[in-house]
Amino acid sequence: DQQVKQNSPSLSVQEGRISILNCDYTNSMFDYFLWYKKYPAEGPTFLISISSIKDKNEDGRFTVFLNKSAKHLSLHIVPSQPGDSAVYFCAASSNTGTASKLTFGTGTRLQVTL
Amino acid sequence: NAGVTQTPKFRVLKTGQSMTLLCAQDMNHEYMYWYRQDPGMGLRLIHYSVGEGTTAKGEVPDGYNVSRLKKQNFLLGLESAAPSQTSVYFCASSIDRVRRQAFFGQGTRLTVV
Numbered sequence: 001d002q003q004v005k006q007n008s009p010s011l012s013v014q015e016g017r018i019s020i021l022n023c024d025y026t027n028s029m030f031d032y033f034l035w036y037k038k039y040p041a042e043g044p045t046f047l048i049s050i051s052s053i054k055d056k057n058e059d060g061r062f063t064v065f066l067n068k069s070a071k072h073l074s075l076h077i078v079p080s081q082p083g084d085s086a087v088y089f090c091a092a093s094s095n096t097g098t099a100s101k102l103t104f105g106t107g108t109r110l111q112v113t114l
Numbered sequence: 115n116a117g118v119t120q121t122p123k124f125r126v127l128k129t130g131q132s133m134t135l136l137c138a139q140d141m142n143h144e145y146m147y148w149y150r151q152d153p154g155m156g157l158r159l160i161h162y163s164v165g166e167g168t169t170a171k172g173e174v175p176d177g178y179n180v181s182r183l184k185k186q187n188f189l190l191g192l193e194s195a196a197p198s199q200t201s202v203y204f205c206a207s208s209i210d211r212v213r214r215q216a217f218f219g220q221g222t223r224l225t226v227v
Binding site: 044101 | 118145147149154155156157158159162172204206208211212214215216217218219220221
């Protein structure tokens with residue numbers, strides 16, 4: 001049972017335009033959400049996060065939006081740059097149990113073209 | 115600042131062989147994790163640790179064992195490797211259950227033939 005879903009395996013966007021990556025989740029206990037970026041042959045690197053008490057978090061060109069009622073979050077990249085080409089993973093966490101384990105989506109490969 | 119370091123980066127095993135993957139972090143983080151990444155599956159949690167001397171099962175623990183004898187190290191063992199364990203393995207660490215951002219190592223690509 002996939003609790004975090006990224007339904008678009010790939011996305012192609014022109015340089016300078018907006019990239020929108022989407023993520024849906026099913027577990028109502030998730031209260032913290034993160035986006036990771038991954039280049040080939042490297043480990044994932046943290047990009048941006050959002051707590052469930054907020055509906056938006058912005059960091060430079062990156063903005064994450066959270067719609068709790070729809071159990072949906074999105075990552076906006078504006079403007080998109082060629083260096084943004086990577087696989088983006090959405091992750092979610094609940095503050096229950098003994099550790100705040102991350103549950104990951106399957107990833108979306110973003111290609112930013114010139 | 116090295117962050118999270120995994121050893122080795124690549125390995126080829128024969129079915130039935132054993133091996134240990136080493137993860138070391140220099141950030142004094144309490145929590146450490148082992149994930150595997152497979153095509154179309156995202157990252158799945160194998161085992162994790164909430165502190166020195168502790169370990170717990172994640173989503174896909176079968177066929178793996180772990181140990182955390184020192185706070186900075188988290189070892190992942192395969193006692194009898196199977197082709198289904200061919201994957202890329204990532205170690206990660208995080209500060210505590212409040213600050214949940216995890217920092218990842220560069221990965222170990224394991225092939226079992």
